Amino acid sequence: MKPYLAVLIDSFHSAMSSRILWIAFFAIWAFLALLAPIGYQEDYTTTFRWMELQNGTQMKAMLARGLIDxxxxxxxxGRLVASFPDELKDRLRQVGVDEIRIRKDVLADALNDAIDDEGWYDAEAWKSTLRLRELRELDELPDAEITDSQRRRRARLRIEAALPGIFAARTPRSITLSYAGFALPSEFAIGKPQFITLANQFILPLLMNWLLGLALIFVGILVTSSMIPDMLQPGSLHLLLSKPISRTMLLLSKFVGGCAFVLLCVTQLVVGLWLIAGLRLDIWNARILWCIPVSVFLFSVYFSVSLLAGLRWRSPILSIGVTCIFAAVVMIIGFVGGFFDGNVTGPDTIQSVVVNGDAVVVATRGGSVKRWDDANDRWDVLVDGKGRDADVILAPTVLDNDHIATARISGGRFNPFGSGTLNLLVLNRDDDWKPESALRLPIATRRLYSIDDKWMMALNTTGLAVVERQSVLDSAGLQENDPGDQKVTSDGSTTSSEVSAETQSESVPDLATRLGNLFRMQGGPTDKFRPILPSTVALALPARVVVTDDQTSLIVYTRGRLMRLKLPESMEQRCEVIAERTIEGDESLPTVLAVSGDRILLARDDEAARVLDANTLDEIQTLSWQDSSAVVISVAGMGVRNRFVLVNSDGQAAIAAEESGTWQCRDLTIDDVTALSYDAKTDVLAVAHDVDQVDLLGAADLKRRDRLQPQLQDWRFTERYFITPLRTLTPQTVELTGTVGALISGKSSFALVQEAQEERDVIQRKMVRPLVSCSAFILVMLTISCVYFSTRDF
Structure with a gap:
């Protein structure tokens, strides 16, 4: 054992004599010293940020209405907008008349100025608004006892009450970073729990990947590249071989010595970052320490190449050059694989699926609508998205046995108003499901629902509106795309070309016409749509709506408020709130909702799913999905059976049902699930998985009735049979960054929230493939090096 220890010590001596090593040590200590003064402050969420405005057009129209009505x-x-600067009020007066643009940040600044001066507030006037419990509690505090932060928080909540449905939900308290005790000017729009999650999922993994994956690995290669060439010098090699040690063990000892050197550098940096995160940011995450072995493992991949190059050419320069070329090749392969993931398989991935008799229609992430062609085993394109993943396709909805409704909102992924036509698209069975333009949808529509045999309902950022189903069918094919749609610019400002087109015949429209224009700009019902939400209910993201199985009620969730609404008898009436419950916890968390029979399943990110009574809204049981750290991203009810099917961000699916008096989850044996839906007429559960495959299961026994598996063509064929094998056979060092992120966050997947759409972008981190490919590569390279070293006369 002593000879091998001597070799290790000799490796350390060789590395410690390098000036680059000491420069690296100094850089690590200096970086940690500069990072140590960072900290944070937590206070009430008081100011408005332009990103919180769900859509600027809606707010602009609402403020203009308050000014002119x-x-x-x-x-x-009216009292709030009267306090705005005169210049802004002049611009608001032009809304509904001219193509006026007002940036969101200008509106946010005006609201923040109003927070500082509450001359606009009148207690009697605000009694008619929908006030949250937090606002009611703050209103009860005497002015002498309220702090300045609480006063500003109260003013913000009062503004939110005056502008219902405008702002995305935020936590009551937010984080502000500080440095050396001085608050930084930027405020995070999140609370402390979300800040910790953000740091663990994004900030710390990114920091580790850059510092450990690039800087330290490169420095490690520079320092250790001379180990093997120096060992092969005649005097040094003869001395080592004179010891009772085999050539294979000598080479492996040198390899371990080089990795141990990197271990010292990485340990200093990782432990220092862990202490700073814990002491300064209260993020005591012991999983950060997993970065130490992962970084050494990553270094060993490149060092195995450097070692073989050093044996072959006995030159440190060539060792560094060959290793850099290898790193470039691996990185290129990783980027090509990522390109195919994002531009080939990504756009084809099914995002929503619907079954209508023998027809199966899907919407993809690339903005396309497709129908299954059973005769040719392929998906026929009905609406071509052309890979434009910035578009939003509304989930297809069955109208009747012969019609399916959907719509495509151009640019709607990042802006709920989009930048194109908002006409409904009706797919007709008699016309081979060819899409036909129909009624104009309410602006910012995000989901469609079919209610009984008479109505279709649209959910947007303002509320709910219904239209007679027959009106939709009668209008199909008769509507032309309206060139006067509202357009949204890249900076978040809007133009009102629709309004201008309607009023171009008159220099100044009358008050009634202007108010009608503003009402439509707010996202109010258009054409034959009629609002049905009661005046006491305002929807704000995250908002979810489902129709009960008996088609008589709606289950609505918005900002922690869960309600059961009775549907009206006619379109001229409004819904009636028949049950209501406040869901405790963070109301800003993304939420999914479903109903089955007389049970509701509600799941919020990072919280256990809740099973509730659909009639009383009383909580029955929390539902835990065992061995799953992922979040639930989709859930569907299975008719009147009181059963649900859930999908998490890992692509796993499970059936939730009551067994022996308690609710249990049973895994569904389908992986990589991306979408699902239940069709009550055929009693079929459709499960989309593995990019573009769909399994049709019998809902009663969950046995597969059919599998829709298209033949691979064009780039998908190349991806499956060339790119994927190439990525499997080469060490996926780029994907090890995902391993670091998964280890630090404790989650192998997460879902990004796009407020303008109901579906969520899921990012899954590959953990097994990079570990297996890199381990196999190291083993092969060390085997070749040992054989070469043992069979050559040095």
């Missing part, structure tokens, strides 16, 4: 003068909306 005489009936709003003494109401909260």
């Amino acid at each position: 005489p009936s709003e003068k003494e109401k909260p909306l």
Whole structure:
């Protein structure tokens, strides 16, 4: 054992004599010293940020209405807008007349100025607004006892009450970073729990990947590249071989010595970052320490190449050059694989699926709508998205046995208003499911629902509106794309070309016409759509709506408020709230909702799913999905059976049902699930998985009735049979960054929230493939090096 220890010590001596090593040590200590003063402050969420405005057009129209509508003068909306700067009010007066653009940040600044001066507030006027419990509690505090932060928080909540449905939900308290005790000017729009999650999932993994994956690995290769050439010098090699040690063990000892040197550098940096994160940011995450072995493992991949190059050419320069070329090749292969993931398989991935008799229609992430062609085993394109993943396709909805409704909102992924036509698309069985343009949808529509045999309902950022189903069918094919749609610019400002087109015949429209224009700009019902939400209910993201199985009620969730609404008898009436419950916890968390029979399943990110009574809304049981650290991203009810099917961000699916008096989850034996739906007429559960495959299961026994598996063509064929094998056979060092992220966050997947759409972008981190490919590569390279060293006369 002593000879091998001597070789290890000799490796350390060789490395410690390198000036580059000491420069690296100094850089690590200096970096940690510069990072140590960072900290954070937590206070009430008081200011508005332009990113919180769900859509600028809706807010602009609402403020303009408060300014010009005489009936709003003494109401909260009118009093608030009256406090705005004169220049902004002049611009708001032009809304509905000219193509006026107002940036979101300008509106946010005006609201923040209003927070500092509450001359607009009138207690009597605000009694008519929908006030959250937090606001009611703050209103009860005497002015002498309220702090300045609480006062500003109260003013913000009062503004939110005057502008219902405008702002995305935020936590009551937010984080502000500080440095050396001085608050940094940027405020995070999240609370402390979300800040910790963000740091663990993104910030710390990114920091580790850059520092450990690039800087330290490169420095390690520079320092250790001379180990093997120096060992092969005649005097040094003869001395080592004179010891009772085999050539193979001598080479492996040198390899371990080089890795141990990197271990010292990495340990200093990782432990230092862990202490700073814990002491300064209260993020005591012991999983950060997993970065130490992963970084050494990553270094060993490149060092195995450097070692073989050093044996072959006995030159440190060539060792570094060959290793850099290898790193470039591996990186290129990783980027090509990522390109295919994002531009080939990504756009083809099914995002929603619907079954209508023998027809199966899907919407993809690339903005396409497709129908299954059973005769040719392929998906026929009905609406071509052309890979434009910035578009939003509304989940297809069955209208009747012969019609399916959907819509495509151009640019809607990042802006709910989009930048194109908002006409409904009706797919007709008699016309081979060819899409036909139909009624104009309410602006910012995000989901469609079919209610009984008479109505279709649209959910947007303002509320719910219904239209007679027959009106939709009658209009199909008769509507032309309206060139006067509202357009949204890249900076978040909007133009009102629709309004301008409608009023171009008159220099200044009358008040009634302007108010009608503003109402439509707010996202109000258009054409034959009629609003049905009661005046006491305002929807704000995250908002979810489902129709009960008996088609008589709606289950609505918005900002921690869960309600059961009775549907009206006619379109001229409004829904009635028949049950209501407040869901405790963080109301800003993304939420999924489903109903089955007389049970509701509600799941919020990072919280256990809840099973509730659909009639009383009383909580029955929390539902845990065992061995799953992923979040639930989709859930569907299975008719009147009181059963649900859940999908998490790992692509796993499970059936939740009541067994022996308690609710249990049973895994569904299908992996990589991306979408699902239940069709009550055929009693079929459709499960989309593995990019573009769909399994049709009998809902009663969950046995597979059919599998829709298209033949691979074009780039998909190349990806499957060339790119994937190439990525499997080469060490996936780029994907090890995902391994670091998964180890630090404790999650192998997460879902990104796009407020303008209901579906969520899921990012899954590959952990097994990079570990297996890199381990196999190291083993092969060391085997070749040992054989070469043992069979050559040095």
